[in-house]
Amino acid sequence: EAQVTQNPRYLITVTGKKLTVTCSQNMNHEYMSWYRQDPGLGLRQIYYSMNVEVTDKGDVPEGYKVSRKEKRNFPLILESPSPNQTSLYFCASSGTAAYEQYFGPGTRLTVT
Amino acid sequence: GEDVEQSLFLSVREGDSSVINCTYTDSSSTYLYWYKQEPGAGLQLLTYIFSNMDMKQDQRLTVLLNKKDKHLSLRIADTQTGDSAIYFCAESIRDSSASKIIFGSGTRLSIRP
Numbered sequence: 001e002a003q004v005t006q007n008p009r010y011l012i013t014v015t016g017k018k019l020t021v022t023c024s025q026n027m028n029h030e031y032m033s034w035y036r037q038d039p040g041l042g043l044r045q046i047y048y049s050m051n052v053e054v055t056d057k058g059d060v061p062e063g064y065k066v067s068r069k070e071k072r073n074f075p076l077i078l079e080s081p082s083p084n085q086t087s088l089y090f091c092a093s094s095g096t097a098a099y100e101q102y103f104g105p106g107t108r109l110t111v112t
Numbered sequence: 113g114e115d116v117e118q119s120l121f122l123s124v125r126e127g128d129s130s131v132i133n134c135t136y137t138d139s140s141s142t143y144l145y146w147y148k149q150e151p152g153a154g155l156q157l158l159t160y161i162f163s164n165m166d167m168k169q170d171q172r173l174t175v176l177l178n179k180k181d182k183h184l185s186l187r188i189a190d191t192q193t194g195d196s197a198i199y200f201c202a203e204s205i206r207d208s209s210a211s212k213i214i215f216g217s218g219t220r221l222s223i224r225p
Contacts, residue, residue, distance in 0.1 A: 004154075035215075040120065042200065042217035043155075058212075090154055099204075100145070101213060103154030 002027045004104035006091050012110045013081055021076045021107050023091030031094045032074040033058070033101070034066065036087040043090065049074055081111040116216035118201050123222045130188040132219045134201030137182060141203040144177060146186045149198040149218070158186070158199070193223050 004025045013019055025032065033048040035058075045058030049068040063085055065077040074093075078085060088108050092101040115137045124130045136144070141163050147155040161168045161175045161184075168175045174187040188195055201216040 040217060042116075042118075043215040045212065048212065092155075099143075100157045100160065101155075103156070105154050106152075 002102070004091055004093055004102050006089075006104035006107050008107060009105060010108050012112065014112055015082055016080050019078050019081060019109075021078075021089060021091075021109070023074045023076065023104060024072050025074075025091075025093040025102070026072065027093060027095075027102065028071065029093035029095055029102070030071070031096055031101075032068065033092045034064070034074070034076045035090045035092065036060065036085075037090060037106075038087050046076070046089075081109075083111050085109065086111050116201055116203055116214050118199075118216040118219045120217065121220050121222070123224055124191050126191060126193060126223050126225055128191055130186075130191045130195065130221055132186045132188075132199050132201075132221065134184040134186075134216055135182055136184065136201070136203045136214075138203060138205045138214070139179075139182065140205050142206065143204045144175075144184050145200075145202040145204070145213070146173075146175065146184075147200040147202060147215075149200065151197075155200060188221075191221075191223055196221060196223050 007022045030051045034046040035043040044060045046064050047066040049055045090106050091104040094101045118134045145160040146158045148158045149155045172189045176185045198218040198220050200218045202213050204213045
Protein backbone atom coordinates (compact mmCIF):
# COMPACT_ATOMS: atom_id res chain seq x y z
CA GLU A 1 0.00 0.00 0.00
CA ALA A 2 1.34 3.41 -1.00
CA GLN A 3 1.77 5.49 2.10
CA VAL A 4 3.68 8.02 4.14
CA THR A 5 4.37 6.96 7.71
CA GLN A 6 5.39 9.13 10.62
CA ASN A 7 6.59 8.19 14.08
CA PRO A 8 5.73 8.85 16.76
CA ARG A 9 2.08 9.88 16.33
CA TYR A 10 2.03 11.61 19.72
CA LEU A 11 4.90 12.99 21.76
CA ILE A 12 5.07 15.00 24.96
CA THR A 13 8.51 16.28 25.85
CA VAL A 14 10.25 18.95 27.88
CA THR A 15 12.00 22.09 26.74
CA GLY A 16 15.51 21.48 25.47
CA LYS A 17 15.37 17.69 25.07
CA LYS A 18 16.40 16.80 21.53
CA LEU A 19 13.90 14.79 19.53
CA THR A 20 13.49 13.33 16.06
CA VAL A 21 10.26 12.68 14.18
CA THR A 22 10.73 10.12 11.45
CA CYS A 23 9.04 10.16 8.04
CA SER A 24 9.17 7.43 5.45
CA GLN A 25 7.47 6.97 2.07
CA ASN A 26 7.30 3.90 -0.14
CA MET A 27 6.34 5.55 -3.42
CA ASN A 28 9.84 6.38 -4.67
CA HIS A 29 8.94 10.08 -4.53
CA GLU A 30 11.67 12.62 -5.04
CA TYR A 31 10.01 15.50 -3.23
CA MET A 32 9.40 15.44 0.53
CA SER A 33 8.30 18.16 2.86
CA TRP A 34 7.51 18.94 6.49
CA TYR A 35 4.65 21.18 7.58
CA ARG A 36 3.30 22.34 10.88
CA GLN A 37 -0.39 23.00 11.39
CA ASP A 38 -1.57 25.54 13.93
CA PRO A 39 -5.14 26.77 14.52
CA GLY A 40 -6.02 29.64 12.21
CA LEU A 41 -2.65 29.49 10.44
CA GLY A 42 -3.20 26.51 8.19
CA LEU A 43 -0.19 24.57 7.01
CA ARG A 44 3.20 26.23 7.03
CA GLN A 45 6.14 24.62 5.36
CA ILE A 46 9.18 24.01 7.56
CA TYR A 47 11.67 22.35 5.22
CA TYR A 48 11.51 20.53 1.93
CA SER A 49 13.76 18.27 -0.11
CA MET A 50 13.80 18.04 -3.88
CA ASN A 51 15.92 14.86 -3.83
CA VAL A 52 18.55 12.95 -1.87
CA GLU A 53 21.04 15.28 -0.20
CA VAL A 54 19.09 18.34 -1.39
CA THR A 55 17.18 20.21 1.31
CA ASP A 56 15.95 23.76 1.60
CA LYS A 57 14.19 26.02 4.05
CA GLY A 58 10.48 26.59 3.88
CA ASP A 59 8.60 29.43 5.51
CA VAL A 60 9.23 28.60 9.18
CA PRO A 61 12.57 26.72 9.46
CA GLU A 62 13.85 28.26 12.70
CA GLY A 63 14.47 25.67 15.40
CA TYR A 64 14.33 22.69 13.02
CA LYS A 65 16.77 20.57 11.07
CA VAL A 66 16.25 17.90 8.44
CA SER A 67 18.33 15.41 6.52
CA ARG A 68 17.76 13.39 3.35
CA LYS A 69 20.35 10.64 3.20
CA GLU A 70 18.01 8.19 1.51
CA LYS A 71 15.17 8.78 -0.89
CA ARG A 72 12.51 7.22 1.31
CA ASN A 73 13.34 8.92 4.64
CA PHE A 74 13.13 12.54 5.71
CA PRO A 75 13.48 12.95 9.48
CA LEU A 76 12.66 16.20 11.28
CA ILE A 77 15.02 17.08 14.12
CA LEU A 78 14.35 19.50 16.95
CA GLU A 79 17.72 20.05 18.64
CA SER A 80 16.32 22.09 21.53
CA PRO A 81 12.53 22.09 21.49
CA SER A 82 10.65 25.04 22.93
CA PRO A 83 6.96 25.43 23.85
CA ASN A 84 6.27 27.46 20.70
CA GLN A 85 7.03 24.31 18.73
CA THR A 86 3.99 22.63 20.20
CA SER A 87 2.02 21.82 17.07
CA LEU A 88 0.69 19.17 14.72
CA TYR A 89 3.36 18.13 12.22
CA PHE A 90 2.80 16.56 8.82
CA CYS A 91 5.24 14.97 6.45
CA ALA A 92 4.31 14.82 2.77
CA SER A 93 5.80 13.44 -0.41
CA SER A 94 5.14 13.79 -4.11
CA GLY A 95 6.66 12.92 -7.45
CA THR A 96 7.62 16.55 -7.93
CA ALA A 97 7.00 19.67 -5.91
CA ALA A 98 4.10 20.81 -8.05
CA TYR A 99 2.05 17.64 -8.01
CA GLU A 100 -0.35 16.02 -5.59
CA GLN A 101 1.18 15.61 -2.18
CA TYR A 102 0.59 12.51 -0.10
CA PHE A 103 0.41 13.26 3.59
CA GLY A 104 1.35 11.21 6.59
CA PRO A 105 -1.11 10.85 9.50
CA GLY A 106 0.49 13.61 11.56
CA THR A 107 2.53 13.85 14.75
CA ARG A 108 1.10 15.81 17.62
CA LEU A 109 3.97 17.30 19.61
CA THR A 110 3.62 19.00 22.98
CA VAL A 111 6.64 20.74 24.50
CA THR A 112 6.26 21.70 28.16
CA GLY B 113 4.51 37.71 -1.59
CA GLU B 114 2.66 34.48 -1.94
CA ASP B 115 -0.55 34.15 0.02
CA VAL B 116 -3.66 31.98 -0.06
CA GLU B 117 -6.69 33.13 1.92
CA GLN B 118 -9.87 31.36 2.97
CA SER B 119 -12.61 32.04 5.46
CA LEU B 120 -12.22 29.92 8.60
CA PHE B 121 -15.73 28.56 9.01
CA LEU B 122 -18.77 27.56 6.97
CA SER B 123 -22.00 26.02 8.22
CA VAL B 124 -24.58 24.53 5.85
CA ARG B 125 -27.74 22.49 6.16
CA GLU B 126 -27.60 18.85 5.16
CA GLY B 127 -28.70 18.46 1.54
CA ASP B 128 -27.81 22.05 0.59
CA SER B 129 -24.82 23.03 -1.52
CA SER B 130 -21.63 24.22 0.15
CA VAL B 131 -19.42 26.78 -1.51
CA ILE B 132 -15.93 27.29 -0.13
CA ASN B 133 -14.00 30.24 -1.48
CA CYS B 134 -10.30 30.95 -1.77
CA THR B 135 -8.19 33.81 -3.08
CA TYR B 136 -4.55 33.64 -4.01
CA THR B 137 -1.97 36.23 -4.94
CA ASP B 138 0.61 34.55 -7.16
CA SER B 139 -0.30 34.75 -10.82
CA SER B 140 2.31 32.14 -11.77
CA SER B 141 0.26 29.30 -10.27
CA THR B 142 0.33 26.15 -12.36
CA TYR B 143 -2.08 23.97 -10.42
CA LEU B 144 -4.66 24.80 -7.77
CA TYR B 145 -5.81 22.16 -5.33
CA TRP B 146 -8.48 21.37 -2.83
CA TYR B 147 -7.48 19.09 0.04
CA LYS B 148 -9.77 17.61 2.69
CA GLN B 149 -8.72 16.92 6.27
CA GLU B 150 -10.96 14.76 8.41
CA PRO B 151 -10.56 14.79 12.21
CA GLY B 152 -7.35 13.15 13.37
CA ALA B 153 -6.09 12.54 9.86
CA GLY B 154 -3.71 14.00 7.33
CA LEU B 155 -4.76 15.89 4.24
CA GLN B 156 -6.08 14.08 1.20
CA LEU B 157 -6.35 15.52 -2.28
CA LEU B 158 -9.99 16.05 -3.27
CA THR B 159 -9.54 17.61 -6.66
CA TYR B 160 -7.32 19.96 -8.61
CA ILE B 161 -7.53 22.26 -11.60
CA PHE B 162 -4.94 23.40 -14.09
CA SER B 163 -4.45 27.14 -14.18
CA ASN B 164 -5.57 27.29 -17.82
CA MET B 165 -9.00 25.84 -17.00
CA ASP B 166 -12.11 27.68 -15.80
CA MET B 167 -14.11 24.83 -14.39
CA LYS B 168 -13.79 21.20 -13.43
CA GLN B 169 -16.60 18.92 -12.33
CA ASP B 170 -16.18 15.61 -10.56
CA GLN B 171 -19.40 14.01 -9.30
CA ARG B 172 -20.66 16.24 -6.46
CA LEU B 173 -17.65 18.55 -6.67
CA THR B 174 -17.37 21.60 -8.93
CA VAL B 175 -14.26 23.75 -9.00
CA LEU B 176 -14.42 27.23 -10.50
CA LEU B 177 -11.33 29.27 -11.27
CA ASN B 178 -11.36 32.99 -12.05
CA LYS B 179 -7.80 33.81 -12.98
CA LYS B 180 -8.46 37.49 -13.46
CA ASP B 181 -9.67 37.85 -9.88
CA LYS B 182 -7.37 35.08 -8.56
CA HIS B 183 -10.38 33.39 -7.04
CA LEU B 184 -10.96 29.66 -6.63
CA SER B 185 -14.10 28.03 -5.30
CA LEU B 186 -15.21 24.52 -4.40
CA ARG B 187 -18.88 23.66 -4.58
CA ILE B 188 -20.13 20.49 -2.91
CA ALA B 189 -23.61 19.54 -4.06
CA ASP B 190 -26.06 17.77 -1.74
CA THR B 191 -23.80 18.18 1.29
CA GLN B 192 -23.77 15.17 3.61
CA THR B 193 -22.61 14.70 7.20
CA GLY B 194 -19.56 12.87 5.86
CA ASP B 195 -18.46 16.10 4.21
CA SER B 196 -17.73 17.63 7.63
CA ALA B 197 -14.02 18.39 7.54
CA ILE B 198 -11.48 21.14 7.05
CA TYR B 199 -10.94 22.06 3.41
CA PHE B 200 -7.64 23.54 2.29
CA CYS B 201 -7.06 25.49 -0.86
CA ALA B 202 -3.51 25.32 -2.22
CA GLU B 203 -1.59 26.63 -5.19
CA SER B 204 1.60 25.34 -6.75
CA ILE B 205 3.97 28.02 -7.86
CA ARG B 206 7.41 28.15 -9.36
CA ASP B 207 9.89 30.79 -8.34
CA SER B 208 13.48 31.25 -9.47
CA SER B 209 14.75 28.32 -7.42
CA ALA B 210 12.06 25.71 -7.09
CA SER B 211 8.43 24.76 -7.21
CA LYS B 212 6.41 24.70 -4.03
CA ILE B 213 2.86 24.48 -2.79
CA ILE B 214 1.29 27.20 -0.65
CA PHE B 215 -1.67 26.25 1.54
CA GLY B 216 -4.47 28.42 2.84
CA SER B 217 -5.51 28.37 6.48
CA GLY B 218 -8.36 25.94 5.86
CA THR B 219 -12.16 26.29 6.04
CA ARG B 220 -13.96 24.19 8.62
CA LEU B 221 -17.22 22.94 7.13
CA SER B 222 -19.90 21.91 9.57
CA ILE B 223 -23.22 20.34 8.60
CA ARG B 224 -26.42 21.01 10.50
CA PRO B 225 -29.44 18.72 10.28
